[in-house]
Amino acid sequence: MASDSGIPSLSTTASVTINVERHERNTDSLELGFSLENYYVRVYEELTINTTIRELNVINQATDKNVVCEIIEGNDEGHFAVISTNFKKDCAIVNRNELDRETTSRYNLTVSVKEISKKRAASYAITYVIIDVLDLNDEAPQWVFPDPQPYPSPSTTSGKYFTALSKTADASTFIIQVLAVDRDEGNFGRVQYQKKTESGQSNSFFHIDPTNGMIRNVAEFASSDNNTQRFHIVAYDNPGNGTDKHKTEGEVIINLISDEHRFVLMVDESSDEAYEHRDVILRSLQEETGMIPIIEKIQAKRTQDNGRTTVDTEKTDVWFVLTNVTDYSLVGRDSNVVQTIIESKLKLIEQSMAKKGVFIDGIRGPYDEPNTGMIVMKTYENYSWGPWAALIALACLIILFCIIGIIVLCISWARYQRALKRYHHSERTVMVVPTYEPEYAIAPPSYQKEFETQSLAMYVPEEPIVDLGEVNMTLTTHEGVLSGEATRKDMVIESAPGVVSGHGGRPGDDGTARMTVMNSSTLRSDIDHGDAVNAHVNPIYESNEMTTTKTYYTFTEDHRGEAYESQT
Secondary structure (H helix, E strand, O other), X not given: OEEOXXXXXXXXXXXXXXXXXXXXXXXXXXXXXXXXOEEEEEEEOOOOOOOEEEEEOEEOOOOOOOOEEEEEEOOOOOOEEEEEEOOOOEEEEEEOOOOOOOOOOEEEEEEEEEOOOOOOOOOEXXXXXXXXXXOOOOOOOEEOOOOOOOOOOHHHHOOEEEEEEEOOOOOOOEEEEOOEEOOOOHHHHOEEEEEXXXXXXXXXXXXXXXXXXXXXXXXOOOOOOOOEEEEEEEEEEOOOOOOOOXXXXXXXXXXXXXXXXXXXXXXXXXXXXXXXXXXXXXXXXXXHHOOEEEEEEEEEEEEEEOOEEEEEEEEEEEEEEEEOOOOOOEOOOOOHHHHHHHHHHHHHHHHHHHHOOOOEEEEEOOXXXXXXXXXXXXXXXXXXXXXXXXXXXXXXXXXXXXXXXXXXXXXXXXXXXXXXXXXXXXXXXXXXXXXXXXXXXXXXXXXXXXXXOOOOOOOOOOOOOOOOOOOOOOEEEEOOEEEEEXXXXXXXXXXXXXXXXXXXXXXXXXXXXXXXXXXXXXXXXXXXXXXXXXXXXXXXXXXXXXXXXXXXXXXXXXXXXXXXXXXX
């Protein structure tokens, strides 16, 4: 199982499968060696020198000879040695130096043995010794300061945190965060913080978080006459244990800033770039002035003209104060010493920063509070790459897509209207032709097959209806002879065996009438004349198959003629 130290603590588990295999010794070869192939040892750090860490049992020895053991690998730093024991018949590993887990937590040693005998079972001439060094609470917390540490005199500033805060700051303002680390592991390496209470210390204004070391003021400083607040802090490890812990003390020096202490460094670059170069600025000021510079804030450059303040976002004002290394108090801007240092060192400060890519326009004091509104000047570059430019570009894209969408909708609507007009026009001109199912006077014969039928409805233009008069016709079949009456001169008979039907046809060019006879018991005919004719129709050709045959007959003008076969 593995777990962390979070709150709440999280953990996970994993299954480990260990297969143990039997190692068969070669009993035919009896060689000198160790009784085990591997040795695993756990010892605590700060072990006393020359302490026996592990006995190594040697087997298959000659009775008249001694054994010699040697560390052949893993002892590069010389922390261990092998000595002979049991009248030089066995060996043991001892430590020659103190062990430190924070430096090395595990050692892997390879030990060999010499001298050969052939009396007992085979063993190992080389063995491996794994030594794990366990942790003790032997390390004390160490303070961590800025790197590079911006303090010019380590002898007088070591173990001290310097910061500054406006005297008009509100309560619960974040001031500084202190940090200490412990090289021990587990709870031994866990660090907490607290204020050290001593008589005469003015530390009632501040509170330190025990877990993260963040310091805040718990009250305002209007009632304080002391501009330099100093108090000691303690970092301790192994919290929760009353005895086994280590402590490290430090000091925090907080100066209260007034306008008389402030300097403004005018930097010829943007605020973001100046923030990235703040370590360069601190180092250059520290090296040239010999004091401890503390940056209060970084903002866009201000210039004042006739009570009106102008802001230039392309340049930066870095507000800082200087702390004396003797009494750790702030120096005033009007001090003769400071003025002399600034005037004499300004050129060197400019050159030092220019070598590191930071260009300045000088050092001045802060302006008075403006009585009128400020005019913010933005360059084209700042404006074009600012957040407003991004919003304007987004709005333009939205408008463009809206215009495209409106055009597409207009085109689609026009197409829809044209299609709708075409549909209404076709609806007015198309006539639905009713379909008729075939009607049978009698049931169709059982030998006729049923077929799937489909109807096709299609538009047929209207034609003028011509009154052809009344048709009277009688057809009689007997012994294969068909007789009937019709007003048509020409008739076409279409018959199947056993069933005869017919209807009249249109007159031909010669004035004769034609009539087609189909499989139906009802005779329908269109006629051109009103006179009835009598005719005896004799079928010339008949088919005995199940198919339909067509026989054409002609009637004479005197209503009594013989038919002849025209086409089959």
